Amino acid sequence: MRGHAAVRAFFGARAATWDTKFPDDTPAYEAGVAQLDLRAGESAVDVGCGTGRALPALRAAVGPDGTVIGTDLTPQMLRTAAEAGRNVCALLVEADAARLPLASATQDALFAAGLVHHLADPAAGLREFARVTRAGGRLALFHPIGRAALAARRGHSLSPDDIRAEPHLRPLLAANGWELTSYEDTAARYLAIAVRTTD
Ligand SMILES: C[S@@+](CC[C@H](N)C(=O)[O-])C[C@H]1O[C@@H](n2cnc3c(N)ncnc32)[C@H](O)[C@@H]1O
Secondary structure, three states: OOOHHHHHHHHHHHHHHHHHHOOOOHHHHHHHHHOOOOOOOOEEEEEOOOOOOOHHHHHHHHOOOOEEEEEEOOHHHHHHHHHOOOOOOOEEEEOOOOOOOOOOOOEEEEEEEOOHHHOOOHHHHHHHHHHHEEEEEEEEEEEOOOHHHHHHHOOOOOOOOOOOOHHHHHHHHHOOOEEEEEEEEOOOOEEEEEEEOOO
16 A cells, blocks of 8 residues: 555545454553653654554653644544544644654654555655654654564565564664664564664
């Protein structure tokens, strides 16, 4: 899936039932967000937020003085997020992850769950994430299930070209403004944490 129309058609059709399909993932999202080590008053963006499953945890981490923005390309996902009340804990914005409507170096942390491999140009996406993040800011690439377990659930085998594999991801991040600082790919979760380097 690459083009915006295909992304919107695919995820738009799944938005209304997204949360009921994955009802037990909340603790995994909370634990993933915790690894961003957010402080009260900081700013965080959930890129490709979908129905906003990470948004309550991001808001809890930054508190009432922080800012939380959820962005997604698919309007139905954002509508479902709002219907679930997640517009109370975050500003929801329809935007392409490769063209975020945010000023440069303004964000303390970005969270992206199940997103990067959907991007037409993952390098450009990571570069855009770096543009909006201050030096020393953090990025979490997350999924509430590891790559092998997800592939098995779907009856696929893991692709050797998967950009989320550490040997691919580390240099891809480094070339686009990030240093990979921790990497987990277990049955329980996929979580890569990176820190924004200085240009
Ligand atoms: C697998 S879903 C994950 C949703 C959410 N992060 C979660 O964990 O429940 C991927 C999401 O990425 C969004 N997406 C895909 N390509 C995107 C792009 N170029 N810009 C912004 N969002 C995009 C889709 O609309 C979808 O909501």
